[in-house]
Amino acid sequence: MAERLTGHTELVGLMAYPIRHSSSPAMHNEAFAYLGIDMAYLAFEVDNSTLEDAIKGMRALKLVGSNVSMPNKTVVGQYLDELSPAAKLIGAVNTIVNDNGRLIGHCTDGIGYMQSLKDYDIDVIGKKMTVVGAGGAATAIEIQAALDGVAEISIFNIKDKFYEVGVETCRKINENTSCKATMYDLADHEALRREIASSYLLANATGMGMKPLEGKTWLPDKSYLRPDLIVTDTVYAPAETEFLRIAKEVGCKNMNGFGMMLFQGAAGFKMWTGQDMPIEHMKEVLGIKYGD
Numbered sequence: 001m002a003e004r005l006t007g008h009t010e011l012v013g014l015m016a017y018p019i020r021h022s023s024s025p026a027m028h029n030e031a032f033a034y035l036g037i038d039m040a041y042l043a044f045e046v047d048n049s050t051l052e053d054a055i056k057g058m059r060a061l062k063l064v065g066s067n068v069s070m071p072n073k074t075v076v077g078q079y080l081d082e083l084s085p086a087a088k089l090i091g092a093v094n095t096i097v098n099d100n101g102r103l104i105g106h107c108t109d110g111i112g113y114m115q116s117l118k119d120y121d122i123d124v125i126g127k128k129m130t131v132v133g134a135g136g137a138a139t140a141i142e143i144q145a146a147l148d149g150v151a152e153i154s155i156f157n158i159k160d161k162f163y164e165v166g167v168e169t170c171r172k173i174n175e176n177t178s179c180k181a182t183m184y185d186l187a188d189h190e191a192l193r194r195e196i197a198s199s200y201l202l203a204n205a206t207g208m209g210m211k212p213l214e215g216k217t218w219l220p221d222k223s224y225l226r227p228d229l230i231v232t233d234t235v236y237a238p239a240e241t242e243f244l245r246i247a248k249e250v251g252c253k254n255m256n257g258f259g260m261m262l263f264q265g266a267a268g269f270k271m272w273t274g275q276d277m278p279i280e281h282m283k284e285v286l287g288i289k290y291g292d
Contacts, residue, residue, distance in 0.1 A: 110144025
């Protein structure tokens with residue numbers, strides 16, 4: 001890294017909390033080096049309380065762009081100059097592009113998730129999926145899945161501030177796509193069992209399983225799963241959450257969040273550099289493995 005830093009090196013950031021576990025800096029910096037791009041990518045621990053100042057700093061220091069992750073995805077838009085159509089519909093931003101001082105927010109999470117499914121030979125198009133979660137990443141997955149042609153989506157969430165976001169996501173999907181979306185309370189275990197039983201794929205799109213919730217899962221027990229069910233998790237640190245451990249025990253084909261991280265990152269990389277991320281090289285060098 002030291003050899004390629006110059007007085008002309010441009011900076012890309014990642015704003016989230018917690019974030020020291022992230023694989024994104026290693027991924028992007030390896031891609032920059034591999035393609036000979038004079039940029040560096042650094043992670044910054046930023047939460048909602050320091051986000052506005054961080055965005056001001058981004059403007060002042062002329063960062064090329066930044067990724068945004070939890071807990072900032074659904075609140076950063078108010079500090080930006082423009083949102084892409086997808087970011088507006090989803091109500092979340094995970095990628096910021098500095099276009100000559102004008103900060104534009106994009107959301108590539110859903111694209112990354114759907115591309116990772118395709119890369120792992122999972123075809124959910126025309127089928128039913130159940131998603132647990134209604135926050136920024138979850139909403140991106142749900143809306144992108146509906147736009148791409150998933151037939152039906154059942155969304156579950158606890159009755160917190162994001163529950164009504166989930167209700168609104170269902171409205172957007174039902175009014176703007178051919179997909180049928182329904183919202184459920186995660187505490188309704190009877191509904192959870194029923195919807196999982198009729199689904200092709202079950203996705204965890206919450207932070208459950210990552211720090212500080214390692215070893216925890218919202219899944220009541222393994223009887224809710226079956227061997228032919230496909231199970232995915234947006235969490236990638238740890239690579240195997242308790243949710244995925246149970247899925248493996250049942251015999252489900254499963255996928256962690258590394259694929260979504262890789263492909264959503266590739267979309268942002270293209271926005272910042274104008275070049276395609278070397279996907280296969282990244283998998284090999286970083287040892288990225290997101291399924292059995």
